[in-house]
Amino acid sequence: MEDPQSEHQRMLRRHHREKKELQTQIQAMKSSVPKSDKEKRKQLLLDVARLEAEMKQKHQQEMEKFQERFPNNSSLDSVTEDMAKMNLENQPPRLSKAQRRRERRAVRERERQERVAEVERELLATFRREEEEKIAAILGARNLEMKAIPVDCHCMYRAIQDQLVFSVTVENLRCHTGNYMQKHINDFLPFFIDPETGNAYSRDDFMRYCDDVVRSELWGGQLELRALTHVLQTPIEVIQADAPVLVIGEEYFKKPLTLVYLHYACDLGEHYNSVKPLEAGAIGGAAPLLS
Structure with a gap:
């Protein structure tokens, strides 16, 4: 029978892999829905929130069951800490507040330019038709x-x-x-x-x-x-x-x-x-x- 530490480590690795797969799935869902379709974008956000909540609940339940099976195994804390570090190391580097502000401004400016271009296209089409x-x-x-x-x-x-x-x-x-x-x-x-x-x-x-x-x-x-x-x-x-x-x-x-x-x-x-x-x-x- 596999020892508790190895089993716990395997479970945490699986949780990490499932989270990455879910993020890939969510990104594909977002790419498939045009930004101009507000109804579908709204439904998309609800679906994403539901999938993330379901995975979080599933992982939490698995962790609780594991702890019920091995209530006194203190060596698991170090494994959990190491896995948390691994998760952090696999994430992109944190941006400073100034960088995040610049990125938000850049996103807003791109969205504004897209809206202006769309209005100009609609006006041109109207003028052309008239x-x-x-x-x-x-x-x-x-x-x-x-x-x-x-x-x-x-x-x-x-x-x-x-x-x-x-x-x-x-x-x-x-x-x-x-x-x-x-x-x-x-x-x-x-x-x-x-x-x-x-x-x-x-x-x-x-x-x-x-x-x-x-x-x-x-x-x-x-x-x-x-x-x-x-x-x-x-x-x-x-x-x-x-x-x-x-x-x-x-x-x-x-x-x-x-x-x-x-x-x-x-x-x-x-x-x-x-x-x-x-x-x-x-x-x-x-x-x-x-x-």
Whole structure:
């Protein structure tokens, strides 16, 4: 028969192992429940408390039964003390009060940032949905619907390309746009202003900008649309959810190309889409001579 000290030591080791296994189980339970699900998190805390209480009661009952079997064995105290030391040695080092405060602050800050990010995502989704509903109503009244254009730095040129009845590449549109702006610098330079400071750019700055229009993935805006109306000899209208229709190139009398300008369409920022008739068909007139 095994002596009391060995049996007691074995029981304490088993208790230690069972506690570690329970903590692993609890960690897995916590990981399986999303923080956003408050009802499930509440139930999780109740389940964790129940499991810990059940194990504590079980170990306490086993210890009491053991002591009833061996009431006068004084050597068990040293074994119990050694096991307690072992438990402490297997725990992570204690943090100072200042460290614990810093960790709590860091946790609270992470949670705050997560809440802010979630609110921002919800607001963006709301703005996006409202914008799309307004655009759909405007286009529907004109027997049109929005046509999605890939989200990248070429979206304005791609939307124009989509509506032309002749074949042209985005690179070709960029090339003609930049060249036209350079040849007619006096028509564009007064409107070429730093959006942050309001200061006018120099001629050299403008010429470099036109080079970027041709050679880089520079986003297109009103200056480029103005140039394109002259290059294509066709008016361009831009539909927005909360602004009047912007028509550029009214001096031309062809059927305008129609773009949709979206503020909240994508995480990258503003975006241009094309349009199409509710019954499929091409938009635009005969091909002009690109000069």
